[in-house]
Amino acid sequence: MPTTKDVGTKSASNDKIGGIPTIHYLNFLSRGRGQVVRLLFEDAGIAYVDVRYDSDEHYNQSKQSIIKKMNPTATMPVVELNGRVLTQSYPMLRHFARQLNAYDGATDDERYWADLVCDIASDWRTLFVQAFFSKEKDEYVRHCEGYRKDVLQALERHLSGNEFSRDGxxxxxxxxxxxxxxxxxxLHDEGLTKDGRKGLEEYPRLRKLVDAMEERENVKKFLQSDRYLG
Ligand SMILES: N[C@@H](CCC(=O)N[C@@H](CS)C(=O)NCC(=O)O)C(=O)O
Known part of the structure; x- marks a missing residue:
């Protein structure tokens, strides 16, 4: 059986999104596509119900029963909210951003910029997961030395040069x-936010973003709470 936990107290942000969401996700500590949805809930002060599935349980049982019933692609995260089911992590974030009237650009150009960075991060995550869970020896080391370096350099260059992001x-x-x-x-899931940001030494612009994220009031509280699982 998955574990279920109530998190937080109902707030004005819950009213804006239409209630208290229930998020179904794998028990990947505080990592993965579902975690970023949780993190946005935490930052926005949204109370939520956190349902976690162990991988074995998911693949042997709940994927084909509970999850596929809600989501045709049978993947998580899945969010239930007010009788509706939301799927696909990043479109979900954009949906909540619009409902909260926050967390997005104010112009087409700003929104394009945010979507562009999201897309790069999404491609990166796909390759990270493949390398991290690969049965092939050294695949993750090769990923860190190859693709990961390239994408870090690309993001550093993007953020340092872009008119919206270069100054803040x-x-x-x-x-x-x-x-x-x-x-x-x-960046967190790749282990680059810990150990004094050692892995980000060559990427000062990305380090600045990580520092600022972890200084956000509710993110900071979350990282210091027992809900943060590493
Ligand atoms: N594009 C989807 C990808 C979802 C996805 O691949 N989720 C993974 C976990 S991060 C999953 O459900 N894996 C288990 C499975 O495929 O059964 C999204 O962003 O929600």
């Missing part, structure tokens, strides 16, 4: 977007 900490300078969360989460 977030993608839109002082204003945080859903894509900052997506980028933060892959």
């Amino acid at each position: 900490a977030f993608l839109l300078g002082e204003r945080v977007t859903y894509a900052d969360f997506v980028l933060y989460q892959i």
Whole structure:
């Protein structure tokens, strides 16, 4: 059976999104595509119900029963909210951003910029997961030396040069977007936010974003809470 936990207290942000969401996700500590949705809930002060499935349980049982009933692709995260089911992590974030009237650009150009960075982070996550879970010896080491270096350099160059992000900490300078969360989460899951940001020594612009994310009031509280599982 999955574990279920109530998190937080109902707030005005819950009213804006239409209630208290239930998020179904694998028990990947505080990592993965589902975690970034949780992190946005935490930041926005959204109370939520956290349902976690162990991988064995998911693949042997719940994938074909509970999850596939809600989501045709049978993947997670899946969010139930007010009798509706939401699927696909990053479109979900954009949906909540619009409902909260926050976490996104104010113009087409700003939104394009946030979506662009989200897309790079999404491609990166796909390759990270493949390498991390590969049965082939050294595949993850090859990933870190190859693709990961390239994508870090590309992101550093993008953020340092872009008119919206070059002067502030977030993608839109002082204003945080859903894509900052997506980028933060892959940097976290790759182990680049810990150990004094050792893995980000060559990427000062990305380090600035990570520092600013972890200084956000509710993110900071979350990282210091027992809900943060590493
Ligand atoms: N594009 C989907 C990808 C979802 C996805 O691949 N989720 C993984 C976990 S991060 C999953 O459900 N894996 C288990 C499975 O495929 O059964 C999204 O962003 O929601």
